[in-house]
Amino acid sequence: MKRRDLFKSAFAVGAGLVGASALRPLYASDDMEFKGPDVPDVDAVKVTEHCYTIPAMGPHPTPDNFGMFSNPGFVVTNDGVVVIDTGSSVQIGEMILRQIKKVTDKPVVRVINTHFHGDHWLGNHAFVNANANVEIYSHQKCIDNLKSGQDKFWFDFMQNNTNNKITGTVITLPNKTFQGGEEFEVGGVKFKIHHFGKVHTDSDISVEVTTDKVMYMGDMVMRRVANMEDGSFRGSIDALGQISDMGLTTFIPMHGTPDDVKLINEGKEFMETIYSNVEVLYDEGLSDFEMKPIIMEKPFMKNVAAQWPGYEDTIGKFIVVAIKEVEQSMFA
Ligand SMILES: [Zn+2]
Known part of the structure; x- marks a missing residue:
C-alpha cells in the first residue's frame, strides 16, 4: 500500500472512533500508553x-x-x-x-x-x-x-x-x-x-x-x-x-x-425574571445590550443570581437566547 493510502485509511478509521485509537500515533506499539x-x-x-x-x-x-x-x-x-x-x-x-x-x-x-x-x-x-x-x-x-x-x-x-x-x-x-x-x-x-x-x-x-x-x-x-x-x-x-x-x-x-x-x-424565578422582562423590553424595541443593565437591576438578579458563578460573563448570552425564544413564540 502506498503511504498516502495508508494515511487515508488510518484517518478514515480514526474519524469514526475519535477516542484513543484516533489519537494514537501511527508509530505507537501495542503496549504504549497514550x-x-x-x-x-x-x-x-x-x-x-x-x-x-x-x-x-x-x-x-x-x-x-x-x-x-x-x-x-x-x-x-x-x-x-x-x-x-x-x-x-x-x-x-x-x-x-x-x-x-x-x-x-x-x-x-x-x-x-x-x-x-x-x-x-x-x-x-x-x-x-x-x-x-x-x-x-x-x-x-x-x-x-x-x-x-x-x-x-x-x-x-x-x-x-x-x-x-x-x-x-x-x-x-x-x-x-x-x-x-x-x-x-x-x-x-x-x-x-x-x-x-x-x-x-x-x-x-x-x-x-x-x-x-x-x-x-x-x-x-x-x-x-x-x-x-x-x-x-x-x-x-x-x-x-x-x-x-x-x-x-x-x-x-x-x-x-x-x-x-x-x-x-x-x-424558576431566574428564568421568569429574564424571560418576562425580555418580552416587555422586546416590545419596547430595545436591543439585547440595552436590556442587559435593566434586567440586572431587578431585585432577584441583584440579590440572588449575581452571586452565582458565571453570572457577569454569561447573562448577556441568556438574554440573546430569550430574545430568540420571544421571536419564535410570535410564530408558534
Ligand atoms: Zn448541560
Whole structure:
C-alpha cells in the first residue's frame, strides 16, 4: 500500500472512533500508553440514605481541574449501584468508580446520562471498561444529538479546555433509552424517570429517587449561569413549576450544591425574571445590550443570581437566547 493510502485509511478509521485509537500515533506499539493523567480523588458526599454526589472541582473546565466541573451522582441499593452522569472523561469515570468502591462493594448495574452535554456522558467509557454489559440509559434525543455531531463537539471542547487531559477517552454512547414516566426498583430503592420536553436541552431527563424523596436534576436547574444555548426559558419555567409541586425534599443539581425546594424556586424565578422582562423590553424595541443593565437591576438578579458563578460573563448570552425564544413564540 502506498503511504498516502495508508494515511487515508488510518484517518478514515480514526474519524469514526475519535477516542484513543484516533489519537494514537501511527508509530505507537501495542503496549504504549497514550492516555491523559488520572484525576485526583474527590470524596463522595452522602446526601440522603441512598443518594450520593461527587462535588465538582470548579465551575468551568480547566487543565487544573481535569474537566471535573460537574457533580456526578450515584445511588447505592442492595443489588447494585445506579450512576447518574459520568463526568467529562474516562479518567473522571474511573475516579467515580473509585469513590463508589469506598462506599460499597456492589457493582454498577445501571448508568443514566441526563443529557448530551459532554460533562454528563464522556465518562461512560470507564463504566463499559469495568462491565462490558452495563446498561447506559438516556433519552432518545440525547443519542440523536450525539450522533449528529455533538459527540465530537463535546470531545473536542473538553480536550481544548483541559489541555488534552481527557486523551484516551473513547466516545461511548448510551445503549438504552428512557422516554420519561418509567418507574422501576433496584435493590429495594424506587426510581422514577421524568422528561418535560425542552428545558435545558431537548433531551433532559431527571431521576427521582422516590424512596429518598430526592430528584437528580441534571442541568435543568443550577446555581450557576452557564449554557442556555440548547434550552428553553418557557420549558424551564414550566418544568420547574411541576417539579416544585411534587413534594420532594432534596434536589441534587449537577452544578452547585444540593438543597431543598428553594433551589427549584430560585431557578424558576431566574428564568421568569429574564424571560418576562425580555418580552416587555422586546416590545419596547430595545436591543439585547440595552436590556442587559435593566434586567440586572431587578431585585432577584441583584440579590440572588449575581452571586452565582458565571453570572457577569454569561447573562448577556441568556438574554440573546430569550430574545430568540420571544421571536419564535410570535410564530408558534
Ligand atoms: Zn448541560
